[in-house]
Amino acid sequence: MGRHSEALRRLGRPVTRGREEILRILEESPLPLSSRDLRERFPDPKPDAATVYRNLALLSSLGLVRTVALHERSRRYEAAEGENHRHRVVCRSCGRIEAFPARKCDLSRVEEDIRRRFGFTVTDHSLEFFGDCPECRRKGNKG
Numbered sequence: 518m519g520r521h522s523e524a525l526r527r528l529g530r531p532v533t534r535g536r537e538e539i540l541r542i543l544e545e546s547p548l549p550l551s552s553r554d555l556r557e558r559f560p561d562p563k564p565d566a567a568t569v570y571r572n573l574a575l576l577s578s579l580g581l582v583r584t585v586a587l588h589e590r591s592r593r594y595e596a597a598e599g600e601n602h603r604h605r606v607v608c609r610s611c612g613r614i615e616a617f618p619a620r621k622c623d624l625s626r627v628e629e630d631i632r633r634r635f636g637f638t639v640t641d642h643s644l645e646f647f648g649d650c651p652e653c654r655r656k657g658n659k660g
């Protein structure tokens with residue numbers, strides 16, 4: 518039994534192939550995926566789109582999957598407990614996303630500030646940078 522099924526079981530939810538696959542695919546992907554991307558990566562037989570969507574909603578509500586709204590044109594998903602922590606840069610014109618491993622990621626001063634101001638203990642973060650990709654810059658920033 519993999520740790521994905523353990524997580525589901527811990528939360529009292531039946532482990533289905535669809536749910537397990539979603540968690541595996543998201544965890545292996547360096548980039549957050551749309552529900553369509555996800556379905557494309559499913560091994561055959563692929564579930565229908567509604568099933569993928571429903572499972573994503575369930576996994577999000579359980580806190581195993583995180584919704585990322587990096588760009589107005591697409592909602593994407595990522596594993597909440599990913600092992601490879603990454604930061605991202607997003608083109609605000611076309612929505613292109615690049616992710617890179619966060620080699621040096623010391624946000625302890627920001628976290629301390631959050632603790633002081635709001636009383637939260639920070640356990641995780643996601644960091645996005647926004648800008649213009651080379652292609653959109655060449656086209657003259659019309660967006």
Ligand SMILES: [Zn+2]
Binds near residue numbers: 650
């Ligand atoms: Zn762009």
Ligand SMILES: [Zn+2]
Binds near residue numbers: 602603604619642644
């Ligand atoms: Zn980081």
